Amino acid sequence: MPKFLIQASYTPEGIRGLLREGASGRRAAVDRVVTGLGGRVESMYFAFGADDVILVVDFPDxxxxxAVSLAVKASGGLSTRATPLLTLDEIDEAARRQVDFRPPGG
Incomplete structure (x- = not known):
């Protein structure tokens, strides 16, 4: 399954929800969303600084x-970034593929 790193920052409204529900309430909500689409939460951490939440999740595709990104962003409670994570084997496969590329001016 494809794996993604999700970095999120709460809006003031989202922080108020976190304060009401607590971290375990938010984890339960995340688990419902991810498993509802056939995925799995590998890890979830709360942080402070530029990001408030960091997750590693697996999705079927x-x-x-x-779909999750659109729904979460539309809620207005969080700002998120999702980064696809590749395995060592996937990078090895990519390195073996021939790419016909000419740099600008080259």
Whole structure:
């Protein structure tokens, strides 16, 4: 399954919800969303600084990740970034593929 790193920052409204529900309430909500689309939460951490929440999740396909991203962003409670994570084998395969690329001016 494709794996994604999700970095999120709460809006003031989202922080108020976190204060009401607590971290375990938010984890339960995340688990419901991810498992509802056939995925799995590998890890979830709360942080402070530029990001408030950091997750590593598995989804059956990138479209599922996109669906979650759209729903979460539309809620107004969080601002998120999702980064696809690749395995060592996937990078090795990519390195073996021939790419016909000419740099600008080259």
């Amino acid at each position: 990138p479209v599922s990740m996109a």
